[in-house]
Amino acid sequence: MAKFNAKNLAIAVFLGALLVGVIGMVNAQQALPKGGDGFETAVKIEPGNYVTDHDISRKVPEYFKLTVGAGQILAVKVTNLPTGVDIISHTVLYNEDRVMLLPGYDNPLDNIYGVGLIGIYKWLPNSGQDSYVYYMSVGGGGVNFTAEGTKYDISIEDRFDVGSQTDASDTFENPVSITPGEYTAYLSGKEGTDTKDFYKTAVKKGETLTVKVTPPSEARMKVTVYDGDRKKLKDEYAPNPGAIVTNSVSIAKSGDVFIAVICDEYCSENVVKYTLSVTIRPPVEGEAPIGEEEEEVTPEVILPSGEVPSGEAPEIVLPEGAKEVAKAVGKGIATAILFWIAGPIVLLIVIGVVVYFLLKKRKK
Numbered sequence: 488m489a490k491f492n493a494k495n496l497a498i499a500v501f502l503g504a505l506l507v508g509v510i511g512m513v514n515a516q517q518a519l520p521k522g523g524d525g526f527e528t529a530v531k532i533e534p535g536n537y538v539t540d541h542d543i544s545r546k547v548p549e550y551f552k553l554t555v556g557a558g559q560i561l562a563v564k565v566t567n568l569p570t571g572v573d574i575i576s577h578t579v580l581y582n583e584d585r586v587m588l589l590p591g592y593d594n595p596l597d598n599i600y601g602v603g604l605i606g607i608y609k610w611l612p613n614s615g616q617d618s619y620v621y622y623m624s625v626g627g628g629g630v631n632f633t634a635e636g637t638k639y640d641i642s643i644e645d646r647f648d649v650g651s652q653t654d655a656s657d658t659f660e661n662p663v664s665i666t667p668g669e670y671t672a673y674l675s676g677k678e679g680t681d682t683k684d685f686y687k688t689a690v691k692k693g694e695t696l697t698v699k700v701t702p703p704s705e706a707r708m709k710v711t712v713y714d715g716d717r718k719k720l721k722d723e724y725a726p727n728p729g730a731i732v733t734n735s736v737s738i739a740k741s742g743d744v745f746i747a748v749i750c751d752e753y754c755s756e757n758v759v760k761y762t763l764s765v766t767i768r769p770p771v772e773g774e775a776p777i778g779e780e781e782e783e784v785t786p787e788v789i790l791p792s793g794e795v796p797s798g799e800a801p802e803i804v805l806p807e808g809a810k811e812v813a814k815a816v817g818k819g820i821a822t823a824i825l826f827w828i829a830g831p832i833v834l835l836i837v838i839g840v841v842v843y844f845l846l847k848k849r850k851k
């Protein structure tokens with residue numbers, strides 16, 4: 488058995504105090520500062536764990552503002568008091584234009600009525616801007632004030648696409664360049680403005696590009712492939728929520744193609760994390776690339792003179808020397824016709840002349 492030792496006890500007490508301190512720091516909850524009385528006077532706050540140190544009137548909500556980067560998710564978790572009567576909280580988020588992000592019943596923090604209830608609001612903005620200012624108002628709910636002790640846990644986390652440092656563009660402008668491989672990326676569904684991710688990849692004529700998107704089970708996603716001129720080559724929709732979507736196209740022209748992965752409010756109620764897999768298969772002989780439909784082959788009349796342009800009546804070209812032969816034959820025929828018609832006439836005239844002279848001679 489260890490002998491009691493004052494030195495060991497001191498070390499244990501010190502370590503214990505240190506542990507408590509570290510845990511305390513991790514879970515540090517700070518008082519939610521008093522907010523402004525409107526958008527103009529909104530108080531800037533940073534992500535953190537807050538608790539109200541005063542009741543907030545239901546008639547006079549308090550306003551805060553915070554900044555979120557493109558491709559970062561803002562999460563606001565509100566926890567009602569564990570005991571009490573008519574316990575309610577009411578929190579609303581607004582964009583820079585002071586328009587509610589999710590109004591009314593779509594707002595997960597709208598009038599949370601009941602002890603210990605928790606509501607979580609997530610919002611994932613796209614890369615349309617580098618960063619966004621959002622406003623948050625607390626208090627001002629239905630039947631009662633938001634009570635002292637209500638907790639607000641606010642976090643901002645990266646949800647960048649395919650290992651980049653931002654959200655893949657929602658438009659043809661500035662898509663993220665990728666090479667064949669497997670990637671992780673995010674779309675907002677109903678919880679944000681990141682509803683499309685555009686990628687760009689280099690392909691060669693005759694290759695087959697296959698894009699496979701694996702969504703979470705509740706999302707119904709869409710994958711569209713466009714050629715370098717932004718012309719749609721093929722759409723593929725998930726037939727049911729959770730279905731893996733595969734879009735495969737044969738490449739008719741070397742260059743870049745665009746890949747759009749789409750998940751809007753009709754696709755998912757929540758932010759989705761998806762796997763994007765891109766493969767490129769080399770050309771296979773005998774396959775006609777998309778966009779280069781096989782032309783109907785009209786049997787060509789091949790004559791000795793060479794190629795004949797399709798669609799035009801072929802000119803009959805005779806072999807060398809044939810013209811002369813034809814001419815000679817033609818002349819011969821003409822001569823024969825001439826002799827056939829003129830011959831008997833000449834013969835009759837000759838016979839006539841001979842008879843005339845014979846009769847004349849007899850008279851003498």
Ligand SMILES: [Ca+2]
Pocket residue numbers: 648654655672673674681683684
């Ligand atoms: Ca994204």
Ligand SMILES: [Ca+2]
Pocket residue numbers: 613614654655656657681682683684685
């Ligand atoms: Ca996007």
